[in-house]
Amino acid sequence: MARTDAIVLGAGIVGTSAALQLAKRGLSVALIDRQGPGEGTSYGNAGILEGNTYFPYPFPTDPGALLRIAFKRATEANYHLAHLPRLLPWLIAYWNAGRPKHMFEFAHAMRPLFASAVAEHEKLMIEAGAERYLRKTGWLRVYRSDAGFESMKSDLDAVAKAGIPFDVLDPAGALTLEPDLAPIFQHATFWPGAASVSNPLAVTRAYDALFKKLGGVVLTGNALSLHRSGANWRVDTHEGAVDAPQAVIALGPWAPDLLDRLGVKLPLEVKRGYHRHFKARGNAGISRPVLDADVGYCVAPMEQGLRLTTGAEFADRDAPRTPVQLDRVLPKARELFPLGEPVDNPDEPWMGSRPSFPDSRPVIGRIPGQAGLWGDYGHTHWGLTLGPVSGRLLAEMMTGAAPFCDPAPFAAERFLK
C-alpha cells in the first residue's frame, strides 16, 4: 500500500492541473484515472482559453429561439424529451441564474479566475515545454444578422465597462484577420485577450508529463473505489491501494457517480457537445477559433484539422448519441468556412459532456461533511480555460496558503442552504 499527501481522482485538464499545482507546492500526489490523461471531455473541446468571459451562457429568453428549441429545429441547442422530467429543477435554477442580478454575480465572482486563466496556462506551458500549442491570437465571433449583433449590445456595454478589451469589426476588418471566411456576415467582435490551443489532448499530456517530472505518480483505477481507511482516504488501483489524508474529486461530468454514493447531492447536469474534423479546402484556413454566433457553433483550427464543435445538448450523460446539431450546422458551416473533406468517420462523431451547475460556476473547495475531501469540477463551457487557475486556487486552499481570490462563490455549500 502506497501513502501520499493527496490523491486526485480524474485526469482531465482540471484534475491534471490540480495535481500539478499541488506537486509544484511540494506535496506527494497520486493522480488516478481509468483511462489516459485528457481523454475524457478535455479531449474534444474548441481549444479556446476564454479569459475574456464576463457573463455565462444564459437560458434563452428570445421567444423565437425558445420555439425553435422546443420544436427541435434549433442549431444551437437540442434536448432529449425523456430527460426533461429529471432536468426540470435544474432548468428552473438555470433560468433563474439568467436574471441580470445573477449574471452580474457570476461576472463578479468569476472575473479573478478568467482574468488569470491565460497567464496561468502560459506559465505551465513554458514549464512543460508545451508553448508550441499556444496561440495568442484571440478569437472571433461573427454575426450574420444585424439583429443577432444588436441583441449582444447590452452585454458588450457591460464588458466594456468592466475593462475587458474587444474590437467591434465590420466584415472588411474581420476578413483582414481571417481572409478565407466567406463574406456572408454583417458584424464581428474580436477578443484579443483570449488565446487558444492547437491540441487540447497534447496540452493535458504535457501537464501530466511535467507532473511526473516533479515526482507525481499516475495510476490506473476506478475512482468509485474511494473509501475511508482510518483517518485517510483510500483508492484501489491496478497498481495497488493508495492512501492519503486528502483527496480531490476532479471527475468532471462523472463526479456525481462518486458523490452520490457518499450522500452528497449537488445539482450537476451535463450539456453534451459534438465535434468533427475537416480538411481545409486547398491552401485556405483559419488561424484562430471563430464562432458563427447566430447559428451557434464554432470552428477551431487544430492539429487534426478544422474542428467543428456544437452547442449544448440537454440529455442524460450516458444516453445514446444524437448528433442532429452537427447535421444541422454543417451546411451553414460550409457557407462560411473553407471546409473540405471530413477527416474522421462521419458516423462516429466525438461527444463530450460539459459538467454544468445551474449557476455556471464550478465547485472548488471542501466537500461538506467529508473531512479531507475536496472538489474541483463543474467548469461547464470553460474547463480547458480554467483548469490551471482552478488548480491553483484549490492547491492554495489545501496547503493553507492565502487564496489568490475569494473562494466563497465556488463553495459546494451554496447548493445546500
Ligand SMILES: Cc1cc2nc3c(=O)[nH]c(=O)nc-3n(C[C@H](O)[C@H](O)[C@H](O)COP(=O)(O)OP(=O)(O)OC[C@H]3O[C@@H](n4cnc5c(N)ncnc54)[C@H](O)[C@@H]3O)c2cc1C
Ligand atoms: C464541444 C465542446 C466544446 C468545448 N469548448 C471549450 C473551449 O473552447 N474552451 C474551454 O475552456 N472549454 C471548452 N469546453 C469545456 C471543457 O472541455 C470541459 O469543461 C473540460 O474538459 C472538463 O474537464 P474535466 O477535467 O473536469 O473533465 P474530463 O476531461 O471529463 O475529466 C474527467 C476524468 O475523470 C475520469 N473518470 C470518470 N469516472 C471515473 C472513474 N469512475 N474512475 C476513474 N476515472 C474516472 C475520466 O476518464 C476523465 O478523464 C468544451 C466542451 C465541449 C463538449
